[in-house]
Amino acid sequence: MKIFRFGPKGQEKSGIIIDDKKFDVSGSGIIYDEDFFGNIEKQETLEKYIEQNANNLPIVDDSVRIGAPLTRPGKIVCVGLNFDDHVKETGLEQQPEPIMFIKANQSFSGPEDGIMQPNGATKLDWETELCFIIGKKANNVTEEEAMDHVYGFALMNDVTERAFQTERGGTWDKGKGCDTFAPVGPFIATKEEIKDVDNLRIWLKLNGELMQDGTTQDFIYRIPKLISYLSQFMSFLPGDIISTGSPAGSGMGKTPQIWLKPGDVIEYGIEGLGSTTQKILPFERN
Known part of the structure; x- marks a missing residue:
C-alpha cells in the first residue's frame, strides 16, 4: 500500500x-x-x-x-555518516557507534513546499535519504525483531546548513532543525511494497545536474541495527520518523564546494519511493 x-x-x-x-x-x-x-x-x-x-x-x-504523507510526527531522529563514501567526502570522523541527532518538528514539511534558506545561512546543503516510519512502539528491541516495528518507508531530504552545523559550536542540531529542513514524501510505501530495502538507488539533481547517485547497498549500519541501537536511548512511538543517512554527492563534498541559494531547484528520489522537486526559497519570518 x-x-x-x-x-x-x-x-x-x-x-x-x-x-x-x-x-x-x-x-x-x-x-x-x-x-x-x-x-x-x-x-x-x-x-x-x-x-x-x-x-x-x-x-x-x-x-x-x-502534502507530507503523515501528520507532524512525535519526533524525527536521524543517523549521520552512514555511508562510507559520504564520510570520506565530508572529512568528518566516523565514530565507533552510530551518530544520531534530532531534527526539530518545525523542520517537517511537504515534498513540494520549498526549502527556506535560514537567516544568516551561507552553506546550505542537501542530503537525499531513506527514512522509515515506526508502526509499533520500540524500546530496547533486538535486531531480530526490529523490522516488526516498521510501518513503511519514504523519501526524505536531510537539509543542512553546514556553517551552523560545524562552525557554531555544540551539536549538529543547529544546522539540521531549521524550518523546512525535513521534507518527507511524496508518499509512504508499506514495508511489503519494498522487496529489498538494502538495494535501492538514491539520487539528486541540482538545477538538472546529477549530484548524488548512490545505493542503500552501501549502508554502514542497516535498518535493524539502527532500530535496535537507537531504541536503547529512547522509545519510538508509531508515526515517529527515523532517517538513515545519505550517500556521497553532497555540496560539502564537492570540489569546489557547492551551496544552495534561493532560486535553485533540486530534484531527488529513491527507487520505489518516488521523486520530488523542491525550490530553494529566501528567508521569510513566519
Whole structure:
C-alpha cells in the first residue's frame, strides 16, 4: 500500500496510490497520524473501505498540492555518516557507534513546499535519504525483531546548513532543525511494497545536474541495527520518523564546494519511493 496526503496546508486529506493513480480516501475518516500507524484495526478499516469503494473512489488531480504523507510526527531522529563514501567526502570522523541527532518538528514539511534558506545561512546543503516510519512502539528491541516495528518507508531530504552545523559550536542540531529542513514524501510505501530495502538507488539533481547517485547497498549500519541501537536511548512511538543517512554527492563534498541559494531547484528520489522537486526559497519570518 502507498499512502499520501493532499490539499492546502493544514487541510490535508488522506489518499492512496493504486497503479500510479492517486485516489481520495478521506471518506473513510482515516487520518495518517500516530493512532493510525499503531492501530492494526484502523489500517484494516482503510483496507476494507478501499475494497468496498474500489470502483468509485474520487481521483486526485495531478494539479493538487501533495502534502507530507503523515501528520507532524512525535519526533524525527536521524543517523549521520552512514555511508562510507559520504564520510570520506565530508572529512568528518566516523565514530565507533552510530551518530544520531534530532531534527526539530518545525523542520517537517511537504515534498513540494520549498526549502527556506535560514537567516544568516551561507552553506546550505542537501542530503537525499531513506527514512522509515515506526508502526509499533520500540524500546530496547533486538535486531531480530526490529523490522516488526516498521510501518513503511519514504523519501526524505536531510537539509543542512553546514556553517551552523560545524562552525557554531555544540551539536549538529543547529544546522539540521531549521524550518523546512525535513521534507518527507511524496508518499509512504508499506514495508511489503519494498522487496529489498538494502538495494535501492538514491539520487539528486541540482538545477538538472546529477549530484548524488548512490545505493542503500552501501549502508554502514542497516535498518535493524539502527532500530535496535537507537531504541536503547529512547522509545519510538508509531508515526515517529527515523532517517538513515545519505550517500556521497553532497555540496560539502564537492570540489569546489557547492551551496544552495534561493532560486535553485533540486530534484531527488529513491527507487520505489518516488521523486520530488523542491525550490530553494529566501528567508521569510513566519
